[in-house]
Amino acid sequence: MRISKHITVVASLAIMVSGVIVGGFNTVSGASATKTISVMYWTNFDNPGTNAIPKLINAAAAQLAKQYPGAKVVLDPITTSSESTYYAKIDLAQRSAATAPDVVMEDSFLIGSDASAGFIQAIPKIKSWSGWQHFPAAMQNVVTYNGKVYGVVNSTDVQLAYYNAKLFREAGIAVPWQPHSFADIVTASKALAKHDKGIVPAWLYTGTPLGEASSFRGFEVFLDGTNDRLYNSATKKWEISGPGFTATWNFLAAMRPYTEPESDWSNPNGSSTVNLNLMPANQVGIVFDGSWVSTAYVKAGPKPDPSFFTNFKEARFPTNGTGGYTNQSGGFAWSLSSRAGNSKLGLAMIEDMSSAGNIATFDAADGNIPPRTDATTQQQWAAINKVDPVLTFATNQLAVTNYRPNLPQYPQISTEIATLTGDISAGSMTAAQAETAFAAKVTQIVGASHVVRMTK
Amino acid sequence: MVAPLIVFILAFIGWPIIWTMILSFTNMTITGPTATHFQFIGFANYRQLFSSGSGLVQSIFLSLYYLVASAYIGQALFGFALAYLMLSCSMRVRKTVGSIIIICWLVPEIIAAWMWFAMLSDGGTLQQGLHAVGLPYQTWLISHPMISVSLANSWRGVAFSFLLFSAALSDVPAELLDAAKVDGAHTWRRLRSIILPLLATTILIDFVLITLGTLNDFTLIFAMTGGGPGTASNVLSVFMYQQAFSTFQLAYGTAIAVVLLVIGAIFSVIYIRTLRRRGALNFVR
Incomplete structure (x- = not known):
């Protein structure tokens, strides 16, 4: 029978396609209960052994729970073999509400691209947050696309x-x-x-x-x-x-x-x-x-x-x-996923993670330059500059720096x-x-x- | 009985193929405006893919190299040779060697890849061992990446062909071989005129399965060389992954998947037709 012949051929094709396709689409479990939000981040970003990001998230989560009793934060760590794999993974995860996090760690150069894809949402209310004014114009611009703000930078470098x-x-x-x-x-x-x-x-x-x-x-x-x-x-x-x-x-x-x-x-x-x-x-x-x-x-x-x-x-x-x-x-930023289960809590979490104290602690551990000016006056940042003079030298280079389109x-x-x-x-x-x-x-x-x- | 089968095939087997083909005619990307608002762009992906300098020709050549070296030579030929030689070995030797070969097969692919990476990489086990006896070693993963990944795949996959041929060889009537021996047929003649013709169907079935498995293989090569150095081991599956997920051109990657699909289909159709002519595959009339 001709149908039988075709079924055999289709079966052969299917074996191949399943092998070809399945490898690319991983899913990540998300948490979107009313008072539980998830934060997706790239573990490779941390200096080995510092666990600076989990510490930052946990510190901010404790502050969030005080502001919003009952609020919980779930860590959604992504470990990859390369930077580009992380970018692909967070974008694939944000295609579905079932896998999208509430807050996601974005490389700042992808902000425009992911915003235009509809993966992350504009956060206009961030401009009324007291901390926003401490971010220099350059740091505000790298998270701005088409006149709208899509994130808050947590680190920069030269x-x-x-x-x-x-x-x-x-x-x-x-x-x-x-x-x-x-x-x-x-x-x-x-x-x-x-x-x-x-x-x-x-x-x-x-x-x-x-x-x-x-x-x-x-x-x-x-x-x-x-x-x-x-x-x-x-x-x-x-x-x-x-x-x-x-x-x-x-x-x-x-x-x-x-x-x-x-x-x-x-x-x-x-x-x-x-x-x-x-x-x-x-x-x-x-x-x-x-x-x-x-x-x-x-x-x-x-x-x-x-x-x-x-x-x-x-x-x-x-x-x-x-x-x-x-x-x-360059630098990374915290953004709010378009499919966030609780945008209000997500935004509050971004603000907490971006406080002067939290940013100073985080960037001191990972050797980044703090993107907000008042973080550089924090005790943690002063302490790391004493033992790592390279950071002071690096911070001085910001005067002549450029940013990617x-x-x-x-x-x-x-x-x-x-x-x-x-x-x-x-x-x-x-x-x-x-x-x-x-x-x-x-x-x-x-x-x-x-x-x-x-x-x- | 036929209706549920057709539904099953369309839903779970046919749809991924159809969706892959549909995507290959779009400009869908991982990120950017076309990630969610993609358009149909006709054959643009295929025109780009088949234009000079796209890397497709090299990737097809490397995939075929990998197929011949690791599947046909490393797994089928070597698996047959092992199975044949074991016929004249004692039971103890057969059990020991057979167990070792099967253990290689049981090792998960990613672990096998890591083991071979650890052995062949710069400063790896092989280099250390050769250095200890005063011999130089040029990092194979860099100087001979295709030989390296082919060796690893042969090591891992030889057990399948070995088991298939061992079972088929045990079914060859001993009296037939004895009669040929009495008639003066030497080992090579017995192999060529009796054993190989009797095993022809088994060989073809082995070829069908290892061809599809090898053409689609991704994990081993990606973990050992990442398709490199440069593009020296960029077989089709790795080329597809890189275009889809590293350069974010998802639809372009699916066009490469379709090319891979067609190549696999050509091999499958040839083998299946040959098998049918030999009266095998009774379910395909």
């Missing part, structure tokens, strides 16, 4: 060029070191490579396995040192090429012989490799990384090591010869950048090819009428 003073001296490079152009970085990396072939001269985040970090601190922060930008908020155009882009792509290609091997950057846990293995073993010369790295090595940190602070020093991110310095900041197209463009940085590192693309491919990809994503080529 990028630093950590350099190993011991290796620098041995390689004959003057210390303290402060590059003033891309060429200065290449020159130092070359000298380090010549001095010791067994070390990684420079660690530069690159390729898709390291996700957003490759785009953010492997490309964009360097582009910020030129006159070009990813997105021009005045003209509302995406910049796709120009002298700054050329200089940045060329810089990445020039650095290729001196950066970490593919075995390191193709590992999604590459940041642990460099932060917790290569740096304390003095096996890396320069590391372009977030300002939180040093906190792991303070006395009460997960990997106490006083020698870290004598071996590693910090340099500012240079502009490419135009004078001054640059930087780029908070637009729905950014996550996809960021992924394309990460892919191209990996192509350069793998040697499968030249700088010129990457520049051409980037322009084509961005044009394809946002449309030809929304892009511009810079000429100077």
